[in-house]
Amino acid sequence: MELKFEDLTKKFAGFTAVDHINLVMTNGVYGLLGVNGAGKTTLMRMLCTLLEPSSGTITYNGNNIFKMDSEYRKRLGYLPQEFGFYPEFTVKDYLLYIAAIKGIRSTVARKRVRELIAKVGLSKAADRKMKKLSGGMKRRAGVAQAMLNNPEILVLDEPTAGLDPNERIRFRNLISELSEERLVLLSTHIVSDIEYIANEIWLMKDGTIMHKGTADEIINSMPENVWQCFVEKGMVSEYMKRYKISNMKAEPQGVELRIISLEKPSEDARRIEASLEDVFLYYFGEKAGDEDAAV
Amino acid sequence: MCSYIILEKRQVMKMLRFEIKKVFCTFKNKMAVVLLLVILVAVSMLTMNRVEYTDSEGNHISGMLGARSLRAEKKKWKGEITEDVLEAVVRENEAINNSPEALSDDIAEQDKAYAKKQGISGIAELINNAYSEWRDYNYFAIDNVSAKEAKRVYERRVSNLKTYLESGEETFTDSEKNYLIRQYEDLHTPFYYDYTDGWSALLQNISTFILVLALIIGFLVSGIFSSEFQTKADAIFFSAKLGRSRAVLSKMGAGFLITTVFYIIFMLLYTLVVLAALGTDGANCPIQMDMWRSVYNITFLQAYLLIVAGGYVGTLFAATLSMLASAMTRSTATAIIVPFIVLCAFPFLSRVITLPGICSFFPDQLLEIYITLKDFVLVELGGKVVNVIAVIIPIYALACLLLEPILYRVYKKAQVS
Ligand SMILES: Nc1ncnc2c1ncn2[C@@H]1O[C@H](COP(=O)(O)OP(=O)(O)O)[C@@H](O)[C@H]1O
Numbered sequence: 126m127e128l129k130f131e132d133l134t135k136k137f138a139g140f141t142a143v144d145h146i147n148l149v150m151t152n153g154v155y156g157l158l159g160v161n162g163a164g165k166t167t168l169m170r171m172l173c174t175l176l177e178p179s180s181g182t183i184t185y186n187g188n189n190i191f192k193m194d195s196e197y198r199k200r201l202g203y204l205p206q207e208f209g210f211y212p213e214f215t216v217k218d219y220l221l222y223i224a225a226i227k228g229i230r231s232t233v234a235r236k237r238v239r240e241l242i243a244k245v246g247l248s249k250a251a252d253r254k255m256k257k258l259s260g261g262m263k264r265r266a267g268v269a270q271a272m273l274n275n276p277e278i279l280v281l282d283e284p285t286a287g288l289d290p291n292e293r294i295r296f297r298n299l300i301s302e303l304s305e306e307r308l309v310l311l312s313t314h315i316v317s318d319i320e321y322i323a324n325e326i327w328l329m330k331d332g333t334i335m336h337k338g339t340a341d342e343i344i345n346s347m348p349e350n351v352w353q354c355f356v357e358k359g360m361v362s363e364y365m366k367r368y369k370i371s372n373m374k375a376e377p378q379g380v381e382l383r384i385i386s387l388e389k390p391s392e393d394a395r396r397i398e399a400s401l402e403d404v405f406l407y408y409f410g411e412k413a414g415d416e417d418a419a420v
Numbered sequence: 421m422c423s424y425i426i427l428e429k430r431q432v433m434k435m436l437r438f439e440i441k442k443v444f445c446t447f448k449n450k451m452a453v454v455l456l457l458v459i460l461v462a463v464s465m466l467t468m469n470r471v472e473y474t475d476s477e478g479n480h481i482s483g484m485l486g487a488r489s490l491r492a493e494k495k496k497w498k499g500e501i502t503e504d505v506l507e508a509v510v511r512e513n514e515a516i517n518n519s520p521e522a523l524s525d526d527i528a529e530q531d532k533a534y535a536k537k538q539g540i541s542g543i544a545e546l547i548n549n550a551y552s553e554w555r556d557y558n559y560f561a562i563d564n565v566s567a568k569e570a571k572r573v574y575e576r577r578v579s580n581l582k583t584y585l586e587s588g589e590e591t592f593t594d595s596e597k598n599y600l601i602r603q604y605e606d607l608h609t610p611f612y613y614d615y616t617d618g619w620s621a622l623l624q625n626i627s628t629f630i631l632v633l634a635l636i637i638g639f640l641v642s643g644i645f646s647s648e649f650q651t652k653a654d655a656i657f658f659s660a661k662l663g664r665s666r667a668v669l670s671k672m673g674a675g676f677l678i679t680t681v682f683y684i685i686f687m688l689l690y691t692l693v694v695l696a697a698l699g700t701d702g703a704n705c706p707i708q709m710d711m712w713r714s715v716y717n718i719t720f721l722q723a724y725l726l727i728v729a730g731g732y733v734g735t736l737f738a739a740t741l742s743m744l745a746s747a748m749t750r751s752t753a754t755a756i757i758v759p760f761i762v763l764c765a766f767p768f769l770s771r772v773i774t775l776p777g778i779c780s781f782f783p784d785q786l787l788e789i790y791i792t793l794k795d796f797v798l799v800e801l802g803g804k805v806v807n808v809i810a811v812i813i814p815i816y817a818l819a820c821l822l823l824e825p826i827l828y829r830v831y832k833k834a835q836v837s
């Protein structure tokens with residue numbers, strides 16, 4: 126199986142959200158990493174045939190996915206970033222309905238729904254109305270619906286956004302469990318979400334893929350070094366003006382800084398190994414993810 | 421192959437069931453159904469009270485009990501309204517007019533006299549019509565009609581029309597005039613007299629009920645297409661295998677089914693309640709007993725069926741347009757307004773600006789067939805004169821059919837961003 130983006134472009138009223146992207150995917154987990162507004166969702170929506178590209182193509186084994194239509198969509202599972210559902214439906218009914226519009230036969234659907242409800246840990250809530258679920262439970266129902274047709278291609282748009290740290294860990298495990306034997310494209314603005322499960326990481330910025338490769342390759346692509354040094358409290362703002370600071374830790378005798386710089390920022394600075402977080406900061410100029418992303 | 425088709429069918433049914441469930445599990449739609457039931461009860465009561473009877477003591481009784489007595493009075497005169505009957509009615513009228521009760525100055529006494537006329541009232545009305553000015557019904561015309569003149573009632577119907585057509589007060593073309601005269605002459609006489617007040621009352625309020633029914637049905641189906649966008653369920657819906665094909669069809673099917681089933685059920689309920697209370701007698705009497713000048717040579721039952729058919733097409737048209745607006749604008753609010761525009765704003769518009777020709781083709785006319793039946797609204801099609809009802813029902817039925825593929829395409833091609 127091969128999915129291919131060729132010169133894929135999407136413009137909204139003159140604004141280019143996705144800009145001439147060329148990529149090839151086969152089986153495995155792809156991590157799409159970028160800050161808000163990078164164009165991740167737009168790219169994924171085109172991949173799910175929800176949006177037609179302004180120019181360029183997406184092909185599945187050489188066939189245009191928009192021409193393949195339902196032939197393509199039957200292989201697809203999609204968890205949108207913000208998704209709605211039918212608030213008055215129970216979890217079970219909701220999944221049975223999605224199974225129906227996915228063209229899954231009733232008998233198969235019932236079995237599949239039962240299995241997936243158990244798998245995502247919603248057995249106790251199966252007869253609860255969708256509107257009564259917590260954010261994390263909704264997301265799990267979302268994963269279950271994406272998996273109903275056992276998709277060859279699984280597209281997950283920021284699946285961990287807004288979850289609390291514990292839930293995020295559980296979710297990450299669930300995803301890596303579901304990732305076997307299929308193509309998974311997972312977008313996030315949180316490095317730790319994909320650092321270990323993605324076979325290939327794409328850094329997306331302003332509609333383009335600026336770097337791609339394994340985590341190590343991406344780390345090595347950074348032309349600058351990472352340093353660790355202690356500075357007095359009063360000096361911190363001076364350093365912040367001059368360097369990109371990827372981390373800061375207050376200690377009794379001063380502040381420990383993690384600095385990204387080509388040259389040694391100070392006499393006592395010690396060169397350390399770069400992490401994906403450092404790279405993210407280097408390329409995007411802002412810290413990766415929110416505070417609880419560190420787990 | 422066969423089992424495959426059965427499986428497919430089962431699947432479509434399954435989707436359809438879920439679509440219908442989506443409609444009826446929302447609070448506002450549940451409320452709409454409750455409202456419709458309340459209105460059904462209210463309109464049925466109003467309709468029942470349209471039938472009034474005055475007993476021999478001069479007391480007024482309306483509704484079911486009144487209907488029962490009135491029915492008994494009229495049944496005494498049941499049968500063909502021949503020349504002899506017309507003569508007898510004039511005599512009876514005269515006798516009652518000369519009775520002490522009628523000549524008394526006491527209103528209560530006069531009411532007693534009136535009570536005696538209720539059995540012949542339907543026939544007396546025919547005579548009044550035949551001897552009234554064209555657009556000026558005279559309640560007392562019969563009092564000045566001789567027994568001999570009364571025999572000429574059916575003849576007068578045609579000759580009055582001819583006089584009117586020759587007066588130059590109207591604007592009919594020659595072929596239209598010929599059509600009208602032909603229709604008048606074709607009407608079967610003598611009429612058959614029976615108690616028809618049940619049907620008569622039913623038809624008088626039916627347009628209002630159909631309008632309410634159409635608006636509420638429009639409300640129910642207005643969210644079928646837009647709700648996917650409004651609840652943000654669109655991304656999953658359209659990325660599903662059948663999201664741009666059979667799932668769309670099942671939405672259209674749900675809209676059609678809800679419209680049709682609701683229309684039939686509520687129409688039946690209204691009809692059954694009213695006729696059960698007021699009586700089904702007189703179904704085969706000519707509507708001219710109620711609408712003297714009508715050019716439609718049909719019975720009460722046929723008029724009812726025509727009104728119901730027109731109402732259905734109008735309701736379906738409004739509902740389909742509402743669903744189209746729902747799919748195009750993705751806004752349920754906009755879709756809800758559409759039936760109001762189609763069914764209520766047009767009649768208002770036609771009052772503000774006079775477009776006599778076009779107005780009779782507006783979709784609201786489908787709900788106003790009761791009024792159209794009374795009027796001379798004619799159309800010339802390819803040199804042939806036809807009445808407007810025969811034109812608008814098929815036109816709008818066709819329009820509904822043509823809107824379906826448009827609705828399908830609009831929704832199928834939706835972009836989700
Ligand atoms: N329908 C739309 N119309 C106009 N601009 C849009 C639309 N959808 C997305 N955008 C813009 O495209 C850019 C990329 O958005 P998005 O794909 O959602 O990024 P991400 O998912 O990476 O946060 C943003 O600047 C956003 O404002």
Ligand SMILES: [Mg+2]
Nearest residue numbers: 165166206283
């Ligand atoms: Mg996004």
